[in-house]
Amino acid sequence: xxxxxxPIIWGLFAAGGTVSAFLVPVLILITCFAAPLGxxxxxxxxxxxxxxxxxxxxxxxxxxxxxxxxxxHAAHRMCITAHDLGIRNDKLVMFVCYGLAAxxxxxxxxxxxxx
Amino acid sequence: MxxxxxxxxxxxxxxxxxQPRYVRYMMREISALFIGIYALILVVGLVQLSRGQxxxxxxxASAEGATGLVFAALAMxxxxxxxxxxxxxTPKAMPLTYDGKPVPGAIIxxxxxxxFVIVSAALWLLARS
Numbered sequence: 001x002x003x004x005x006x007p008i009i010w011g012l013f014a015a016g017g018t019v020s021a022f023l024v025p026v027l028i029l030i031t032c033f034a035a036p037l038g039x040x041x042x043x044x045x046x047x048x049x050x051x052x053x054x055x056x057x058x059x060x061x062x063x064x065x066x067x068x069x070x071x072x073h074a075a076h077r078m079c080i081t082a083h084d085l086g087i088r089n090d091k092l093v094m095f096v097c098y099g100l101a102a103x104x105x106x107x108x109x110x111x112x113x114x115x
Numbered sequence: 116m117x118x119x120x121x122x123x124x125x126x127x128x129x130x131x132x133x134q135p136r137y138v139r140y141m142m143r144e145i146s147a148l149f150i151g152i153y154a155l156i157l158v159v160g161l162v163q164l165s166r167g168q169x170x171x172x173x174x175x176a177s178a179e180g181a182t183g184l185v186f187a188a189l190a191m192x193x194x195x196x197x198x199x200x201x202x203x204x205t206p207k208a209m210p211l212t213y214d215g216k217p218v219p220g221a222i223i224x225x226x227x228x229x230x231f232v233i234v235s236a237a238l239w240l241l242a243r244s
Binding site: 014017018020021022023024025026027028029030031032033034035036040041044045047050051054063067070071073074075077078080081084085086088100101104107108110111112114115 | 128131227230243
């Protein structure tokens, strides 16, 4: 009998949920509301500042880890919830949810390697 | 002979509107949609950042405007709802004992909110510096 992969998937799901719970609200505040409400200095999200930030490998690794976990957590959850919303084409749902997470991961890696 | 019992088929798409706790369940689950879209937008932002200043500034400008703000408000609401619902189950997901006695759930939840405030404040100060 092969070892179940479920603990790994559940571990990633739980990690993604925890990272989302702690980080997403403040990230939305910084990236979406700070500029229009003038809460942060005008250059907080400037090109110069963010390219400087993404020069360091450690920061790249953190950005990758956070966005990877958040995307796959959301994809997995939507995959299950679609069934509860009456969408019973499970294969198509899986294709769309995990496909988007996979494309997001690929783009993320390419962007971080280019930066 | 008795009549055939009346069995009402629950709706496949709207069953969760029937009870408040089902609505809360669906809100918790649907938070993933907004969080997922937000994460994809951040990835697009990083892609544009990697393509140079003009592309990145075009991306920033496209996020401005009413549509962007409405999505941001919805995403913020569901993100906080996710945080709330995620912390609510922590006493069940990781029960703790201290000195042989179980730690009350309220303390485990409060500790998570404390961590949330610290992490948020730290990131905010980092963005301000």
